[in-house]
Amino acid sequence: MSPAVTLGLFAAWALHDAEEVAFGPRWIRENVPALRKRFPQVPDSVWQFMETFDDREFRAAVGVMAVIVAAAAASGHRTGGRSAFFQGALNGFGLHGVMHLAQAAAARGYTPGSATSPVIVIPFTLWARARLRRAGLLRPVSVRDAVSGAAVAGAATVVSHAVARTLIRMS
Template sequence: MAAWGLLAAWTLHDAEELATMAGWARAHKAELAERFPWIPQHVWELDQRHVTVAIGLMGGLVAAAAASGPKSGLYRAAVASFGVHGVIHLAQAAAMRGYTPGALTAPLVVIPYSVWAWRRLEDRRLPAWSWLLLPVALGGVHAAAHALTKPRERWF
């Protein structure tokens, strides 16, 4: 049951991101570009189609982790990554000195679920590759969403 709780907690959290991310990024693009000039400008250009596709793809990954069960390294890595993801949301909100997408459910859902699920694990060892899961998953789903939603060139 705890394993499917990962998918439930993720769904609640990502519903917030789905509802707020594209609009928030659009409204704060100039401020983000000014505060973080080393980040390429196109990173802040998130339209709703991109956000929706990226969240859908991540949902598939989270469902696979939940289905793998609490004895699997994938599930343990996903729980740990989900908790880190929640802390990152809080750091983002602190850096922006205000609300950022995901900051509401991070302390109410993400972090509490992650701590609860982690404590229930019999085996708390993380696979060696687990530190790569969060950045590779986030980067991968956003790269795939970009490829799937970018305007296509016409052949005729």
């Protein structure tokens, strides 16, 4: 399998997360108060968490996630694209892009990650899955797999922020 498919996951992720690093923390600071009013059904703990992390913590969390995505891409490269870890991360990456577009729709405007999702995240995921499918390597994905993948991606995000918060407090 071409390194463009396997290692390309990390490259596409890095381009996408560069947008999030550049705009995420500032956007959150500026928009959480209005979002909190618009979405009162969201638990206060979510808003409080979002209000407490700063630029350093956000960048550190992205760094932790970089290790996870790099490991998935390397696993895919090492196995010629067969790795379940790689394919799960690829699927999670694509779903992540869809979630960014849903967030932008809910916020009625730009949200960090929504600019690169339709031009990098989703197209790369579809292209890489098509290449894996043509090579006979793509594992079938059920609804359960998609839900599980989204849960793993969410857990990786939570872990990334928890590790980042710990590292920042230790420094």
